[in-house]
Amino acid sequence: MGRLVMKFGGTSVANIERIGNVARHVKREVDAGHDVAVIVSAMAGKTNELVEWCREDSAMHDAREYDVVVASGEQVTAGLLAIALQTIGVQARSWQGWQIPIKTSDAHASARILGIDGGELVHRFQDRKEVAVIAGFQGINPQTGRITTLGRGGSDTSAVAIAAAIHADRCDIYTDVDGVYTTDPRIVPKARRLERISFEEMLEMASLGAKVLQTRSVEIALLYRVPVRVLSTFDADAGGTLLCDEEDIVEKKPVTGIAYSRDEAKITLLKIPDQPGVAAAIFGPLADSGVNVDMIVQNVSEDGRRTDLTFTVARSELSRALDAIEKAAPQIGYKEISADANVAKVSIIGIGMRAHPGVAQTMFRTLSDKGINIQVISTSEIKVSVLIAEEYVELAVRALHSAYELDTA
Numbered sequence: 044m045g046r047l048v049m050k051f052g053g054t055s056v057a058n059i060e061r062i063g064n065v066a067r068h069v070k071r072e073v074d075a076g077h078d079v080a081v082i083v084s085a086m087a088g089k090t091n092e093l094v095e096w097c098r099e100d101s102a103m104h105d106a107r108e109y110d111v112v113v114a115s116g117e118q119v120t121a122g123l124l125a126i127a128l129q130t131i132g133v134q135a136r137s138w139q140g141w142q143i144p145i146k147t148s149d150a151h152a153s154a155r156i157l158g159i160d161g162g163e164l165v166h167r168f169q170d171r172k173e174v175a176v177i178a179g180f181q182g183i184n185p186q187t188g189r190i191t192t193l194g195r196g197g198s199d200t201s202a203v204a205i206a207a208a209i210h211a212d213r214c215d216i217y218t219d220v221d222g223v224y225t226t227d228p229r230i231v232p233k234a235r236r237l238e239r240i241s242f243e244e245m246l247e248m249a250s251l252g253a254k255v256l257q258t259r260s261v262e263i264a265l266l267y268r269v270p271v272r273v274l275s276t277f278d279a280d281a282g283g284t285l286l287c288d289e290e291d292i293v294e295k296k297p298v299t300g301i302a303y304s305r306d307e308a309k310i311t312l313l314k315i316p317d318q319p320g321v322a323a324a325i326f327g328p329l330a331d332s333g334v335n336v337d338m339i340v341q342n343v344s345e346d347g348r349r350t351d352l353t354f355t356v357a358r359s360e361l362s363r364a365l366d367a368i369e370k371a372a373p374q375i376g377y378k379e380i381s382a383d384a385n386v387a388k389v390s391i392i393g394i395g396m397r398a399h400p401g402v403a404q405t406m407f408r409t410l411s412d413k414g415i416n417i418q419v420i421s422t423s424e425i426k427v428s429v430l431i432a433e434e435y436v437e438l439a440v441r442a443l444h445s446a447y448e449l450d451t452a
């Protein structure tokens with residue numbers, strides 16, 4: 044007997060019949076004697092529709108009202124699942140973010156969870172064996188009292204944060220795939236499900252483009268050591284993937300997984316002065332406009348006076364970035380600027396990399412054998428990322444998957 048958080052994504056609650064199926068999953072755990080908190084997403088496609096409505100209403104809409112609109116999808120599924128549970132004889136009550144409350148920052152549309160009081164939920168487990176059905180993705184800012192949302196994919200974060208707050212023994216993320224794969228199976232049919240992945244690796248995978256879990260949810264899992272399992276709603280016996288401590292992984296291959304992201308754009312500033320303060324003059328205005336810069340390379344100047352600098356931003360932020368740079372042009376003093384939105388980032392990730400020399404070299408050789416040019420490189424202890432032309436993403440991912448022997452178990 045223990046305490047469990049179960050999270051169900053959009054496809055798992057896509058219609059009333061599937062919500063009934065989810066209710067049966069929950070009943071199974073309740074019958075096994077567990078205290079259960081369920082976190083639900085909006086029905087598949089619902090959030091996209093709500094986002095689109097805001098955009099149609101006005102391209103420059105108020106983010107506070109955007110949150111009011113998009114948070115509604117989860118409200119609907121929470122109520123529907125509570126009804127479905129009651130119908131099959133399970134005590135259940137729905138909760139909106141503000142009712143718990145899930146306190147967040149006031150960064151509307153991408154708020155961060157600041158704290159959750161799990162007291163009342165735990166009390167109800169003990170008193171009435173009542174299942175809590177919680178709307179994912181949403182919270183409340185305590186200063187303004189307004190509804191906030193956690194960014195796309197944010198229900199994962201709601202689930203892991205609730206698990207940490209109520210000291211759950213495990214957080215099960217039910218989705219439409221049966222776990223975390225070595226890479227995207229739509230690109231590499233031979234991709235394999237991982238039995239286990241370390242928190243650190245999953246964090247890199249998520250932030251470098253794997254879409255299974257929201258990055259922030261993995262950060263919280265790592266911070267509070269919440270055991271997270273990713274498994275399929277439609278085939279719960281398929282095994283799933285467990286996120287765990289590094290020490291709990293016996294076989295450490297040099298590379299565990301390959302991620303890619305097409306949401307990339309590259310900006311190059313030519314002939315900037317090679318002197319102190321120039322990087323600050325470039326990245327200051329970008330930060331002020333809320334643009335996140337990812338990879339950066341600066342060349343060595345030939346004459347000691349001028350050099351070139353390249354950096355990447357999210358493709359969706361490209362025009363905002365160019366705006367900020369062009370406004371700061373007099374302070375920066377570049378001669379030319381160029382932008383390229385047809386780039387993508389491919390990354391290899393693995394804790395085994397620390398102990399295996401030559402891992403990056405295999406990546407570079409594999410790409411060069413395929414005639415793929417590397418534009419920018421960045422590394423950390425457990426990952427190597429390269430920026431390449433977008434048209435080569437699939438070729439690169441496939442070639443790397445076999446080069447690191449991930450095709451075979």
Ligand code: ASP
Nearest residue numbers: 084090180195196197198
């Ligand atoms: N419904 C929200 C979204 O699509 C949150 C989630 O499903 O995680 O982004």
Ligand code: MG
Nearest residue numbers: 052196199255
């Ligand atoms: Mg998701």
